[in-house]
Amino acid sequence: RPTPVICIDGPTASGKGTIAGLVAERLGFALLDSGALYRITGLAASRAGIALTEDNAPAIADLIRRSHIGFTPDQRVLLDGEDISLAIRTEDASMNASRVAAFPAVREALLQVQRDFRRLPGLVGDGRDMGTVIFPDAPLKVYLTATAECRAERRYKQLISKGLSANMADLLADLQARDARDMNRAAAPLKPAEDALHLDNSEGTIEQAVQQILTWWEQRQ
Numbered sequence: 001r002p003t004p005v006i007c008i009d010g011p012t013a014s015g016k017g018t019i020a021g022l023v024a025e026r027l028g029f030a031l032l033d034s035g036a037l038y039r040i041t042g043l044a045a046s047r048a049g050i051a052l053t054e055d056n057a058p059a060i061a062d063l064i065r066r067s068h069i070g071f072t073p074d075q076r077v078l079l080d081g082e083d084i085s086l087a088i089r090t091e092d093a094s095m096n097a098s099r100v101a102a103f104p105a106v107r108e109a110l111l112q113v114q115r116d117f118r119r120l121p122g123l124v125g126d127g128r129d130m131g132t133v134i135f136p137d138a139p140l141k142v143y144l145t146a147t148a149e150c151r152a153e154r155r156y157k158q159l160i161s162k163g164l165s166a167n168m169a170d171l172l173a174d175l176q177a178r179d180a181r182d183m184n185r186a187a188a189p190l191k192p193a194e195d196a197l198h199l200d201n202s203e204g205t206i207e208q209a210v211q212q213i214l215t216w217w218e219q220r221q
């Protein structure tokens with residue numbers, strides 16, 4: 001039997017990260033925060049002075065192939081040994097991630113990196129195309145959504161709790177711009193896999209969403 005994978009895809013700030021982390025913890029599975037890889041790519045390119053244009057996509061893909069990306073067990077993110085966990089979470093970094101994520105050459109460079117996270121006893125993958133592109137054979141695919149207002153509020157609280165500044169109206173606008181770009185791009189657009197189960201996380205608690213996913217997972221055993 002292939003190594004199990006649970007895919008959790010959905011728009012920005014739908015609670016994917018937190019929920020994926022908790023599901024992985026409860027099951028003792030590894031965790032793939034695929035968005036972090038695009039964030040790292042955007043940051044690495046900006047720092048190297050490469051403009052984030054389609055013309056530069058091969059250079060950006062090259063740069064990321066040569067970089068050393070690491071995740072610590074407590075999910076801190078390392079780029080060539082430097083802890084960039086905070087730097088990749090700013091609104092600028094979010095927008096840059098979504099820009100480089102639209103380039104097929106970049107997605108190609110990150111494809112195998114992501115598949116290499118798959119290991120026993122299992123993996124929870126959090127992103128936009130886990131179920132559609134990276135792990136199409138995954139036995140459980142969840143498409144997690146929430147209203148834009150709920151998501152903006154969640155992002156606001158996240159940023160404030162990290163000591164970063166935030167403005168609600170700007171966040172809502174950024175989030176809608178990023179969703180639109182993620183959904184309308186040609187390469188691996190954000191959309192539910194045909195066999196995804198939909199979960200709306202606007203109303204319930206994080207724990208309820210986690211329990212729902214664990215129940216779905218048990219039903220597949």
Ligand code: C5P
Pocket residue numbers: 012013034035036038039094097098099101102126127128129130178182
């Ligand atoms: O999930 P997160 O907000 O960290 O992702 C940052 C950006 O990376 C997203 O807006 C999206 O453009 C891109 N992304 C993607 N495919 C994934 C995960 C993230 O294109 N699997």
